[in-house]
Amino acid sequence: MSNFIGDWNALLLLLLAGFLPNEIWRMLGLWFGGGIDEGSELLIWVRAVATAILAGVIAQIVVQPPGALASVPASLRYAAVVAGFLGFVGVRKSIFAGVVCGEIVLIGGKWWLG
C-alpha cells in the first residue's frame, strides 16, 4: 500500500500547490456567479473574457509548446491548427473531423520531415 500512496509529503504538496490554487477560483466563481441573472449583460462580458483566456491557453501551447511538441517545427504546428479548422468547417462543424485533420498534418508532416 505504501507503494501506491508513496510519499505523504508529495500528497501534502498536491493539496497545497495543486488542489487549493484551482479550487479557490472555482469557489470564488460559485460565490460570484451564484448571484448573477442569466440574461445579464455582465455575463456576456464574463463569457467573452473566459473565451479569450481560453484562446490564450490555446495560443500558448502552439506558440510556446511544452515537451515533445517543441520538437515539431513551428510552421507545422500552425499548419496543423489551420488544417484542423478547415476540417471542422468542411465536415459540418465536426470536432472529431477537425481534430483528425490537424493530427494527420502534425504527425504525418513530422514523420515525412523525419
Next chain:
Amino acid sequence: MSLPPLDSPQWHSSLGSFGWGMRSAGSTVLALVLFATYLGIGALAHDSHFSLGWAIASTVFVWAGPAQIILISTLGSGATAVQAAIAVTVSAIRLFPMVVSVMPMLRTPKTRRHQLMLAAHFIAVTIWVECYRLLPQVPREKRIVFTQGLGCGLLVVCLTATTLGYSLAANLPQLLAAGILMLTPLAFLLSTARNCRQLADVLALILGLALFPLAAKLHSGVDILISGMSAGTIAYGVHWWRAQP
C-alpha cells in the same frame, strides 16, 4: 445519443437524470480527447517519479489538465512548492469566469449555493463547453444533478486513462507524445468555435488568439490574463456598441 424531451417522465427521478449526465460523457468526442490527454498525464507522473496514488489523487482533486501538467513538470524539475503553487494559481484563473458563466444556468430561485459546490468543482474546459451544448436540453430543476453525472462520467474516463498511462509509461515515442500534446489546443479551439453564439464570443476567440503572442512579449508571468482580459473586453465593447440604437 440524444437526450429525452424536456417533458419526458424520464427526467422525474434524480438518479435517472444523473444517469443521463453520465451517459452524455460517452457521447462527446471530447471524452476521447480527455482520455488521450490523461494517458499523457499518467505517463508524465510516472516519469517524474510520483506514485500512482498521487497521480489518481491529482486527477480527482485538481481536475484540470493544464494545471496538472504544470504541477507535475514544475515539481518534477525540482522547483519549490511556492513556485509551483504560483504557476498553477495563474493557470487556474480561467476557471473563475467559466464557473461564473455556468452557475446561472444551473440555478433555480430555490437553489442554495452549497448545493452547487460539487458541480462547480467539476467545471473545467470540457464541462464548460458541454454545459452550453447540453443544459438547454435538460429541465432546469435537474441540471445540477445532470452536471454532477456528466462530471462523474468524465472522471471515470480520466481516472482510467491516468492509471493506464501510468502503467504503460515506458516512454511514449516522441512522435506520439507530440500528437497527444497537440490534442488539447485542437479540441479546445474547435469546441469553443462550435460554442460561439454571439458576435462577442467569435471576436473574443479571434482576438484572444491574436493578442496572446503580443502579450507574451511582456514576459509578465500573467500574459494569458492580460491578453484574455483585453481581448474579452474589446469583444464585449463591440457587442455593446452594436447594440446601441
